[in-house]
Amino acid sequence: MKALSQEPRPLLDVRGLRMYFPIQRGFTRRIVGYVRAVDDVSFTVGAGETVGLVGESGCGKTTAARCILRAYSPTGGEILFQTAEGAVVDLAKLTRREIRPLRSQVQMIFQDPYGSLNPRMTIFDTVGEPLLVNGLTDRQRRLERVAELLARVGLRPEYMQRFPHAFSGGQRQRIGIARALALNPRLVVADEPVSALDVSVQAQILNLLLDLQRELGLTYLFIAHNLSVVKHICDRVVVMYVGKIVESATTQELYSKPGHPYTSALMAAVPVPDPRYKIGSVELKGEVPSPANPPSGCYFHPRCPYAVDLCGTHAPALQEVSPGHLVGCHRVGELKLPGVA
Amino acid sequence: MDTRSHKSGDHPLLSVRDLKVHFFMDEGTVRAVDGISFDVYPGQVFGIVGESGCGKTVAVKAILRIVDPPGRIVSGEIMLRRPSGDPDGADGDQVLDLAKMDSTGSEMRSIRGGEIALIPQEPMAAFSPVHTVGDQVIEAIVLHQAVSEAEARRIAAGLFRDVGIPAPEQRLDNYSWQLSGGLRQRAMIAMALSCNPRLLIADEPTTAVDVTTQAQVLRLLGQLQEERDSAIIFITHDLGVIANTADYVMVMYLGLVMEQGPVDGIFHAPKHPYTQALLRSIPSIRSTPRVTLPTISGSIPHPFNRPRGCPFHPRCMHFMPGRCDRQSPALRPTPDGHLVSCFLDDRSEGWA
Numbered sequence: 281m282k283a284l285s286q287e288p289r290p291l292l293d294v295r296g297l298r299m300y301f302p303i304q305r306g307f308t309r310r311i312v313g314y315v316r317a318v319d320d321v322s323f324t325v326g327a328g329e330t331v332g333l334v335g336e337s338g339c340g341k342t343t344a345a346r347c348i349l350r351a352y353s354p355t356g357g358e359i360l361f362q363t364a365e366g367a368v369v370d371l372a373k374l375t376r377r378e379i380r381p382l383r384s385q386v387q388m389i390f391q392d393p394y395g396s397l398n399p400r401m402t403i404f405d406t407v408g409e410p411l412l413v414n415g416l417t418d419r420q421r422r423l424e425r426v427a428e429l430l431a432r433v434g435l436r437p438e439y440m441q442r443f444p445h446a447f448s449g450g451q452r453q454r455i456g457i458a459r460a461l462a463l464n465p466r467l468v469v470a471d472e473p474v475s476a477l478d479v480s481v482q483a484q485i486l487n488l489l490l491d492l493q494r495e496l497g498l499t500y501l502f503i504a505h506n507l508s509v510v511k512h513i514c515d516r517v518v519v520m521y522v523g524k525i526v527e528s529a530t531t532q533e534l535y536s537k538p539g540h541p542y543t544s545a546l547m548a549a550v551p552v553p554d555p556r557y558k559i560g561s562v563e564l565k566g567e568v569p570s571p572a573n574p575p576s577g578c579y580f581h582p583r584c585p586y587a588v589d590l591c592g593t594h595a596p597a598l599q600e601v602s603p604g605h606l607v608g609c610h611r612v613g614e615l616k617l618p619g620v621a
Numbered sequence: 622m623d624t625r626s627h628k629s630g631d632h633p634l635l636s637v638r639d640l641k642v643h644f645f646m647d648e649g650t651v652r653a654v655d656g657i658s659f660d661v662y663p664g665q666v667f668g669i670v671g672e673s674g675c676g677k678t679v680a681v682k683a684i685l686r687i688v689d690p691p692g693r694i695v696s697g698e699i700m701l702r703r704p705s706g707d708p709d710g711a712d713g714d715q716v717l718d719l720a721k722m723d724s725t726g727s728e729m730r731s732i733r734g735g736e737i738a739l740i741p742q743e744p745m746a747a748f749s750p751v752h753t754v755g756d757q758v759i760e761a762i763v764l765h766q767a768v769s770e771a772e773a774r775r776i777a778a779g780l781f782r783d784v785g786i787p788a789p790e791q792r793l794d795n796y797s798w799q800l801s802g803g804l805r806q807r808a809m810i811a812m813a814l815s816c817n818p819r820l821l822i823a824d825e826p827t828t829a830v831d832v833t834t835q836a837q838v839l840r841l842l843g844q845l846q847e848e849r850d851s852a853i854i855f856i857t858h859d860l861g862v863i864a865n866t867a868d869y870v871m872v873m874y875l876g877l878v879m880e881q882g883p884v885d886g887i888f889h890a891p892k893h894p895y896t897q898a899l900l901r902s903i904p905s906i907r908s909t910p911r912v913t914l915p916t917i918s919g920s921i922p923h924p925f926n927r928p929r930g931c932p933f934h935p936r937c938m939h940f941m942p943g944r945c946d947r948q949s950p951a952l953r954p955t956p957d958g959h960l961v962s963c964f965l966d967d968r969s970e971g972w973a
Contacts, residue, residue: 336831337802448920449673477856478672478921480936483902490911506834508861512904512911531910549836550906555884557907558865563840564833567803599668614624620906 289362290324290326290465291499292348292407296371297357303572315572320357325467327362330493330500332531333516334507334570336546341503345469347372348501349388350379361386364466374468384414384463389512391472393452397444403430403455404440410462429458432495433488451480456489461496471503486513505617507550516604519543522579525569525598529605534549536619539607542580544617578610586611632702632714632749633660633851637682640697640720641973642676643681651924653679653692655876658952661820666846666853668867668884670794670860675878677856681822683732686724686852693719701732701820735765738818744805746795754805758812780811784841802835807841814845821846822854827862837865854954860903864888872896874930875922878952882959892961896931931963934966939965 287435299318302311318340325331333341347354348370359371360579364385371379371386390396407429407572408422416422427437433454444452453473460468470489474482492498504510510517511531517526519540527540538544566583569575575582582592590610598606601613609615642654654676661667669677676921682688684699699719721728741747748754762773774793781789784807790971797805806826813893823842827835839862846853848973863875864884865872871881872895880893887891919936928935934945944964953960 309824336833448923479860480672480899480902480917481920483904483916486904487684487913490913507832508904508906509909511906512908512914514910535906537657546832547906549832551835551859551865551889552907553860553900553903553905554887554907555867557863565837565838567801567834570855586830 288326289368291327291362292322292325292501292563293358293360293374294344294348295322295358297344297347297353299340299352300355301346308485310460313572315521315570316574317571318347318354319571321520321523321525322357323518323528324524325499325501327466327499328497329516330370330502330514332510332516332517333501333503333520334505334506334546337528337530338356338522338568339520340571341520342471343522345471345501345503346387349373349386349469350376353455361467363497385466386411386466387446387460387465389456389460389468389470390510392476393449393456393475394454397452400442400523402443403435403447403574406444406455407440407459407462410459414463419538425462429462430455430459432492433458433460434484441535448481449477450484453477453485454488455479457485457492461498462495463493466502467499469501469503472505473502474509475504482509489513491604507547519546521570524575524579524608525606526580526608527606533602533605537605538617539605539612539615540580541584541586541617542608543614544619545585547620550616578608580613630725631662633700634663635854636663636698636700636701637680637684638682638698638700639851639859640680640699641695642679642688642692644692644696645802646691649925652794652876652922652927655875656697657796657873657878659853659871659881661854661876663819663852664846664850666855666866666868668870669854669856670858670863671873672858672921674875674924675873677873678693681824681854681856681871682741684719684822685739686719686722686729687733687837688743691903694756701736706828707906728957731765732925734761734818735816736818737820737822738816740806740809740823740826743810743829745797745829747809748805748970750798751794752796754793754797754808754812755795758793758808758815761812762815766840773960776815777811780815781808783845784808784811785837786811791905795870802830802838805835806838810838810845818851820854822856824856825858827853828857828859835862842866860888860900866933872899875924875927877932877949878960878962879933880959880961880963881952882955882957886957886959890957890959892955892965893963894937894939898938925966944947 297318300314300316303313305312316621319367335341346352348359360368361371366427393442407426411425430437434441435454461579474485502514502564514531516530517534521542527543527600566584578591578596595611596608597609601607638658639656640654644651644653651846661694671677683694697720699883701717704713705714759773760779762776778789779791786792786804786807793950834855857863867884870887872886873880874895879895891900898917902917930946930948931950934940950959950962950964954960
């Protein structure tokens, strides 16, 4: 573990994270290659902050989150996490047994409120299970804590003995949030928490997440593909493309002055709910390449309107263009890219 | 797509009047579509927006006569106009009521996929995985047009080129699972266009694809619509997508039309409290971050517990007790050309 710097330690410090999945062929399952789902990804999440991990399907954002939760064991890199006891541990290196006491401190909110709740468990059992597992065996105290949690996420505690089918999508997502909060986690990983919800319910859940953060001082790693939602909820944004980070900056800076052509094109492609704004003229050709067979050089160069010869041969490193604003592009100083106000 | 409204002399291509589609289940009746009326004009992009359970997909399935049992059309008309070819007027036009037709009869089968084509939401589920995409497109062409298979293959390759599929000849021999999401959706669009439909129904055509692919598909649909001047019914729950594509918008909630009007009016001067609340509650990429969004309280009621009166009244901030929960408001015109189903216009503050 590295020496402490002058600045306050971030809650989560991901360094050079790599997650490669082997591609196996044939009768002997011999390994013919690797899908580099997450390839040398580094970012930090400060206490009380909301960091967005953004990108299109296959960019590795969910895989990165699963590595942090140790649903996967990463191929390489460090995931330094500051525990409640003040120690700094590398989640990437811990064994299953060693990580178990830390699980209560990192919790997850899932995308699909229909798939993530057990239909045979009551709401009390679902929200109370993490409490029971962590030693709160007194049923009465568990009832009280579940009631408190449900009230906090805007559900009536009387509904505790019902089963998930009695609830709408938005209410189920609230139940999932209550479960994630049951053990007072330090870090909440939210994987597309509103993308499966109806438009009128999305706003309720986003407001709830912001309120809970203010009240409980939560830290969120927010994974999403919807740039409008990310802009709304995140302090800082990390943009990924085919397993690598292409840009990271504060939300304000990223949306007003994007430094990477991919970020700019991604923002231009988001339809604005106003007929007087049409989708931007910078249209990306082609599609996201497969992480099993990425292009040479900069992974974005075949689709990039600004690509030069260098981009096809050499992968750009992340450079700091202003404090806290990292961009992985060879032409970073020269380009003036459109953002959104 | 530029904002065009129909010429006043035009006759609607499709007129739906008081359409009701109910599902008769053991647990009760679900009134998925409960009396909706609208007109689609030639060359128009007609957007239908609504959240889950609003009946938007059932409504277009009824137009195509592919509502699955236990659902059926209970009442209403679906009038499709077939031009006579006489340029002097519409007197000779043939008007067919699709609601009265035999859904499996030869006439309906020739209309479905021929005059009216569908671009489904999930191209992965819509293509058969055991036939090549080319064979499936060729089959549709041979079924609706009097051409040989070789000729149909030539047409199919041309369509693939038109929708921007690289190496169209080779792609015809691919299976759907060999294509990426964007290419698959393009192939589906090619198939829908194969018989030069006069009405194209796109049911959430970009929901399953990434934003950069979505921008490509929306642009493609816009170009094709301009070239062919066909009408499109575009269904989506994404208000950003509808603002970018539609000329005219219909907002649905629980099987009823809440409001319809020209796209600019819907987004800049919405009249119905539901439309207003929906527009306020979405975070836009252009809005200020980290402010509390105005929300619509509650959630969409379960279809078995449909509220009485106006279906939106339990969530409405202008709810008038004794009125909205007793009577159903009818769809009425406003001075600026919207149709709104709300009692609010009776009050003195009226339409702003």
